[in-house]
Amino acid sequence: xxxxxxxxxxxxxxxxxxxxxxxxxxxxxxxxxxxxxxxxxxxxxxxxxxxxxxxxxxxxxxxxxxxxxxxxxxxxxxxxxxxxxxxxxxxxxxxxxxxxxxxxxxxxxxxxxxxxxxxxxxxxxxxxxxxxxxxxxxxxxxxxxxxxxxxxxxxxxxxxxxxxxxxxxxxxxxxxxxxxxxxxxxxxxxxxxxxxxxxxxxxxxxxxxxxxxxxxxxxxxxxxxxxxxxxxxxxxxxxxx
Numbered sequence: 001x002x003x004x005x006x007x008x009x010x011x012x013x014x015x016x017x018x019x020x021x022x023x024x025x026x027x028x029x030x031x032x033x034x035x036x037x038x039x040x041x042x043x044x045x046x047x048x049x050x051x052x053x054x055x056x057x058x059x060x061x062x063x064x065x066x067x068x069x070x071x072x073x074x075x076x077x078x079x080x081x082x083x084x085x086x087x088x089x090x091x092x093x094x095x096x097x098x099x100x101x102x103x104x105x106x107x108x109x110x111x112x113x114x115x116x117x118x119x120x121x122x123x124x125x126x127x128x129x130x131x132x133x134x135x136x137x138x139x140x141x142x143x144x145x146x147x148x149x150x151x152x153x154x155x156x157x158x159x160x161x162x163x164x165x166x167x168x169x170x171x172x173x174x175x176x177x178x179x180x181x182x183x184x185x186x187x188x189x190x191x192x193x194x195x196x197x198x199x200x201x202x203x204x205x206x207x208x209x210x211x212x213x214x215x216x217x218x219x220x221x222x223x224x225x226x227x228x229x230x231x232x233x234x235x236x237x238x239x240x241x
Contacts, residue, residue, distance in 0.1 A: 023061075023065060025055075026050065026055060026057055026061070026062070026065060027065050027069060029050055029053060029055060030046060030050070030062065030065060030066060030069075030071060031069075031071070033046060033049050033050070034046070034071055036241075037049075037217055038217060038218060038221050039073060039221055040073060040216050040217035040218065040220075040221060041073070041217075042073045043059055043062055043063040043066060044059065046062050046066065047059050047062045050062065073216075090178065090183075091173045091178060091195055092173075092193035092194055092195040093194065093195070094170075094194055094195060094196060094197060094203060095168050095170070095192055095194035096108065096110070096168060096170040096203070098202065098203060098205070100131050100205065100206045101131070102130075102131045102132040103132070105130055105132045105133070105161070106130065106132075106161055106163035106164060106167050107131070107132060107167060107168070108130075108131040108132070108167070108168045108170065109128055109129065109130055109131065109137075109157065109163075109167060109168065109169045109170065109191075110129050110131055110169075110170045110171065110204055110206050110207045111127060111128045111129070111138075111150065111153065111154065111169070111170070111171045111177070111207065112126070112127065112171060112172060112204055112207040112208070112211065113125065113126045113145060113149065113150060113174065113176065114127075114211045115145075116141075116219055116224075116230050116234070117219075117223060118223065118224045118225065118226060118227050118229070118230045119223060119224070119225045119226070120143075120225070120226050120227050121143065121227075122143070123141055123142070123143060123227045123230050123231065124141065124142050124143070124144070124145045124149055125139065125140075125141050125234060126139060126140050126141075126142075126149045126150045126153040126176075127139045127153060127207065127210065127211075128153050128154060128156070128157040129206060129207055129210060130157075130161070131206055134206060134210065136210070136238050137156075137157040137160050137161055138153040138154060138155070138156035138157025138158070138160065139153050139156065139234070139238060140152035140153040140156065141227070141230075141231050141234065143227055145176070146176065147175070147176045147179040147181055147182055149176065150171075150176040150177055150182055151181060151182055151185060154182070154185060154186075155185075158189055163189070163190075163191075164190070165190030166190060166191075166192055167190070167191055167192065168191070168192050168194050169186055169191040169192065169193055169194065170194040170195065170196070170204060171194075171195060171196070171204065172195060172196045172203075172204055173195040173196065173198070177195070178195075214234070214237060214238075217237070217241075218233060218234070218237045219233075
């Protein structure tokens, strides 16, 4: 390589530059956050998190350090339909109209059902979000996608928040949410029912975003052998991480 012994020794004894030392600090934080996120943070989320920790970093620098050090998100996914619109129940109007902002808690809630793959089969997850802080305030899981799954998530949210009258409750118009039992629960607690248009995921984008996040950060990382293990992982994610 046409390098002299003296030149090589000088290179070895030369102290690291300021830029190299800063990169080592950033890399240490990247490794730590990647482990804490269960290997789910890619460049954008990682950059956001490092900035929250007070580091002055950009997307390019974070992406380069992750690529050079083999820090890469691994994803695996299966698809399962969760909305059954083939029913004779009444459908509520779209009161939310894609306005996901809320000035205060318990002004607008949104719910939906999604799926988790385990080696025992599908596990269904129902959630209720308060759109003020995008926080999960009610959730439930089951091996069957029936109306009691959605009702249990709603009852948890009601017990936790005790919302005042006229809170908007938005979902798709799947049979679970349009059922007489679910709608009766909404009326008894003073909710204003709102539902998405047919086949339009953008009408409930806030909950769709949550499901994408939990899949990327938790559920697509590895398959769980049992539904119980998946339920415990979801509990730790929602109530802890």
